[in-house]
Amino acid sequence: MEPADSTLPNPLPKRVSEYRVRPANELASETLASACDLGATAAQVLLHRGIRDVDEAKSFLDAALRGLSSPESMADRAIAADRLCRAIRKGERIVVFGDYDVDGTTSALILTEVIEALGGEAQTLIADRFRGGYGLSDPALDRCLAQSPALIVTCDCGSSDHERIGRANSLGIDVIVVDHHLVPEETLPAFAFLNPHRPQCGFPYKGLCSAGLAFSLGAALRTELKAKLDLRAWLDLVAIGTIADLAPLTGDNRRLVRAGLRALGSSRARPAFHALRQLTKLPESALLTSRDVAFRFAPRLNAPGRLGEADLTLRFLQAKTARDAWNLVEEVERKNDERKSLAHRATEEARDQVRELYGDAPTTSIVVESNGWHRGVVGIVAARLVDSFGVPAVVVAFDGDDGHGSVRTTGGFDAYGALERCAEDLIAWGGHRAAAGLSLTKGKLESFRASFSGMSCEPRVSGEGALIDVELGGVYRVPTLDDLVRLGPFGESNPAPRFLLNAEIIEATAVGQDRSHAKLRLRIAEDSVRAFAPGMFSRFEGQKNVRLVGEFQPDHWVGGHAVELLVTDVLS
Numbered sequence: 001m002e003p004a005d006s007t008l009p010n011p012l013p014k015r016v017s018e019y020r021v022r023p024a025n026e027l028a029s030e031t032l033a034s035a036c037d038l039g040a041t042a043a044q045v046l047l048h049r050g051i052r053d054v055d056e057a058k059s060f061l062d063a064a065l066r067g068l069s070s071p072e073s074m075a076d077r078a079i080a081a082d083r084l085c086r087a088i089r090k091g092e093r094i095v096v097f098g099d100y101d102v103d104g105t106t107s108a109l110i111l112t113e114v115i116e117a118l119g120g121e122a123q124t125l126i127a128d129r130f131r132g133g134y135g136l137s138d139p140a141l142d143r144c145l146a147q148s149p150a151l152i153v154t155c156d157c158g159s160s161d162h163e164r165i166g167r168a169n170s171l172g173i174d175v176i177v178v179d180h181h182l183v184p185e186e187t188l189p190a191f192a193f194l195n196p197h198r199p200q201c202g203f204p205y206k207g208l209c210s211a212g213l214a215f216s217l218g219a220a221l222r223t224e225l226k227a228k229l230d231l232r233a234w235l236d237l238v239a240i241g242t243i244a245d246l247a248p249l250t251g252d253n254r255r256l257v258r259a260g261l262r263a264l265g266s267s268r269a270r271p272a273f274h275a276l277r278q279l280t281k282l283p284e285s286a287l288l289t290s291r292d293v294a295f296r297f298a299p300r301l302n303a304p305g306r307l308g309e310a311d312l313t314l315r316f317l318q319a320k321t322a323r324d325a326w327n328l329v330e331e332v333e334r335k336n337d338e339r340k341s342l343a344h345r346a347t348e349e350a351r352d353q354v355r356e357l358y359g360d361a362p363t364t365s366i367v368v369e370s371n372g373w374h375r376g377v378v379g380i381v382a383a384r385l386v387d388s389f390g391v392p393a394v395v396v397a398f399d400g401d402d403g404h405g406s407v408r409t410t411g412g413f414d415a416y417g418a419l420e421r422c423a424e425d426l427i428a429w430g431g432h433r434a435a436a437g438l439s440l441t442k443g444k445l446e447s448f449r450a451s452f453s454g455m456s457c458e459p460r461v462s463g464e465g466a467l468i469d470v471e472l473g474g475v476y477r478v479p480t481l482d483d484l485v486r487l488g489p490f491g492e493s494n495p496a497p498r499f500l501l502n503a504e505i506i507e508a509t510a511v512g513q514d515r516s517h518a519k520l521r522l523r524i525a526e527d528s529v530r531a532f533a534p535g536m537f538s539r540f541e542g543q544k545n546v547r548l549v550g551e552f553q554p555d556h557w558v559g560g561h562a563v564e565l566l567v568t569d570v571l572s
Contacts, residue, residue, distance in 0.1 A: 019549065019571075021468040021500055022048050026475055032057060040475045042483035045497045048469055061486040063255045071216050073202035080176045080192035081220035083151065088120035088225070092150035097143075097157075098314075099134060099210075100127045100305035102298055104156035105313050106241035107178065107210035110234045111153060114218035118227055123147050126310040127157065129376055133404070134430070134437060136161040136175075141168060149173060151191075156180070156210035158190070160430050165189050178213050180247075181430055182416050207248040207493075211241025212256055235260040236269060237317070243290050244298035246434075248493035257290060257489050264288050271325035272317050276300065279329050286556035287481070290489035291496075300329075303336040306376035343377040346370070347384045350395060354385060358453075362391050365413070367449040369396040369403065379406035379435070386410050392418070394452060398442055407436045413455075422451045468549065472501040478527040479552055481561045496551045498568070503531075504545055510537045522565065530555055533567035540570070547571040 024044055033043035035054045038061070051057050059067065071077055087094050094115060098108025108124050115122040125143055132139035135157040141164045144152050151174050158165070158177035165175045166189050174191040183197050194213050196206045208216070215231065215238045222229045239260025242253050249257055264273050265288040277284060280296040304312040316332055319325035353368040366389065373381070375397035385393035385408070392413045396405035407415040415436040419429040425448035429438040440448055470476050479497075490496040506521040506528070518537040522529055531550070533540065540546065549569040555562035 019466050019468055019500070021471050024470065024476065028052070030475060036061060038486070039477065039479055039483050041470050041472070041477060041479045042487055044470050044476065045487060063258050063486075065255055065259055068252050068255055069203065069205045071203065071220070073204070074194065074196070074216065075198055075201035075203070076192040076194055077217065077220055080178075080194055080217055081224045083174060083176060083191055084115065084120075084153070084217075084221055085224045087151045088115060088118055088221075091121060093148060094120060094122040094151045094153065095125060095144045095147050095149040096122050096153045096155060097125045097136065097140065098127065098154075099156035100129050100310035101156070102244035102301045102305075102313070103209045103211055103241040103247075105301075105305070105310060105317065106237040106244075107155035107214035109314065109317055110211060110214040110218060110237050111155060111178070113234065114221060114229070114231075117229055118221055118225055123149075124314060126305070126314050128308055128310065129305060130308040133439075136164045138164060140164075144168075145171070145173075151176065153178060155214060159183050159188065159193075159195055160428075162186055162188060178210055178217060180209050180213060182432060205252045207251060207253050209242050209245045209247040209253075211238045211245075212247075212253060214238075215256070232259070232263065236263040236273065239264060240293060240297065240301070243293045243489075243491060244302065246492050249290065249489055249491040250493045254489065254494060257491075261288050261290065261293070261489060264293070270317065271319045271322050272329070273297075274322060275316075275319075275325040275329040278326070279333060283556055283559065285559050287485070287554040289554060290491045291553065294491065299339075300332050300336045303339040304332060306339050307335055307374075308376065309335065339377060339380075342374045343380045343384075346373040346377055346381045346395075349373070350381050350385055351388060354389060354393075358389075362389050364453045365392040365394070365418075365455055367394040367396070367445075367452055369398060369405070369445060371398045371400075373397040375399070375404045378404070379408065379437075382406045382408040394438075396438075396440070396445070401442045403440050403442060403445065405438050405440070407431070407438065409434050418452060418455055421455070422448055425451060467498065468500040469497040470499055472499055472524060478524055478529055478563065481554055481563050484552060484554075484563065496553070498549060498551060499565075500547070500549055500571075501565075502545065502547055505540060505543055508537070508540045508543075518567075520565075520567075529563060529565055530558065531565035531567055533570070536567060536570055 028047055029040045029044040033040045036057050046057055051060055096108045096112045098104035105126055112122045112124045127140055136154050153176045155178050157179055159179045159181050168175050169189055176192045177190045178194045183195055196203050196208055215234055219231055239257045242257050247253050276297050301313050304310055312331055316328040319328055350368045354366050358366050378395040378397050382393045382395040392409040394405055394407050396403045409415045414433045416431055416433055419436055419438055425444040427439045431437050501524050503522040503524050506523055509519045511517045511519050516535050516537055518533040518540050520531040522531050548567050550565045550567040552563045553566055555564040
């Protein structure tokens with residue numbers, strides 16, 4: 001999965017009545033702040049997120065790797081490690097096969113590099129969206145078999161590939177599946193099956209994506225072989241894969257991503273990440289955040305796979321020199337530009353189709369399709385339809401009679417479960433509760449549309465009751481960068497805190513190609529901060545005092561410990 005194509009935060013409501021300020025507790029927040037060496041503002045955010053105990057707060061703020069869940073209860077982890085170690089010792093050829101998205105590519109690369117660092121022979125192959133599609137398809141298995149492997153490891157796919165795994169087994173080839181997608185009831189004939197969603201898996205944290213699982217398996221290999229190998233070298237890839245796949249930034253993921261962001265921001269980061277910083281004009285001295293990865297890096301790394309060239313992302317991440325990385329990042333950017341153009345056109349057409357079929361305010365799930373849309377961007381389009389209309393969306397791209405689509409949801413709607421209930425209309429489906437993929441024939445479209453659209457769902461009213469974490473003023477001052485870092489990294493299931501504040505405008509400057517964005521200097525009570533308000537300059541003209549909603553983030557251009565306000569709404 002991929003975040004919406006934007007450097008801006010998620011859409012927010014535009015009416016004062018649509019915000020609700022969460023009640024503050026000054027005494028409790030100052031008490032927690034004193035115990036944890038925090039500002040009262042950050043402490044109030046913790047209280048709103050249900051963290052009231054001092055020890056619990058300190059553990060949350062620390063988020064160190066030493067707090068990771070014990071992996072011993074992960075089903076088949078030891079079996080997989082034993083088989084891989086046997087292959088390494090015997091010099092057997094291993095093929096590591098990854099899905100075409102960022103999680104699939106990073107997880108495959110992590111395992112390949114760890115195997116090679118431990119003396120093994122591994123070949124990395126990445127799925128082709130247009131020749132075989134998702135998972136260990138027949139064409140994908142044929143590619144693997146062409147390498148004459150003794151062992152195949154699938155990353156970010158394989159949980160539903162019973163037939164192909166059985167075929168490999170019949171040829172005397174063992175298959176290890178490393179995946180986090182939801183699991184069918186049928187027993188998988190794999191030699192080992194690492195997936196926290198397996199009913200038999202007792203591993204307590206279910207949020208790991210495939211990059212995190214690959215990292216855990218790499219740690220098991222190191223232990224099994226009694227090797228001196230610093231696995232922190234792969235935390236950068238874990239962070240990229242986790243953020244790009246929109247995995248929850250809670251528990252183990254939050255610990256892994258925090259450490260991975262430090263690795264990404266260090267001078268020893270892979271040449272690919274230095275090239276991405278340069279391309280996106282992110283200063284080397286700037287503190288790298290999960291937002292930077294989600295909105296600057298991930299869409300670019302996903303773009304080649306969306307257009308059928310996932311090998312480009314793999315080669316880019318493998319680049320050993322700055323020159324090689326820069327040459328490849330230029331190719332990646334061209335693919336990203338192409339992807340943006342395709343997605344923009346398809347989104348406009350899809351919105352028009354929704355209004356024609358369902359009206360301006362749909363009250364049920366929506367299904368749209370076209371023979372003219374590129375199947376590599378249907379997930380992006382579906383996500384934008386959810387943002388626009390507030391209901392679950394299915395977008396299908398047809399090539400003749402064959403359709404491939406993506407589902408994105410809102411609220412508690414279960415995409416995977418909904419597709420299960422539409423199984424008789426589908427050729428195949430898979431994914432998660434919040435996002436899933438499907439294939440079907442054109443002849444089944446209307447039956448599927450009726451079934452899916454008829455399912456009960458609570459439409460999201462745009463911004464209904466959007467919560468303000470803290471209204472600044474009094475003891476609640478602008479949060480420090482250190483406090484924001486300790487609360488983060490922010491993302492899925494750990495959103496950036498939203499603030500309400502009164503500000504005096506010291507300076508307002510129009511910026512951007514069309515001069516619609518505003519760069520601001522503000523005074524907020526005793527604090528002075530810079531701010532950026534995308535697309536809102538006209539709302540500041542002639543204003544001296546304003547009431548704003550926004551999020552604080554590192555000020556990349558000032559550097560040091562400065563923060564800036566990302567304005568998401570102007571209330572007055």
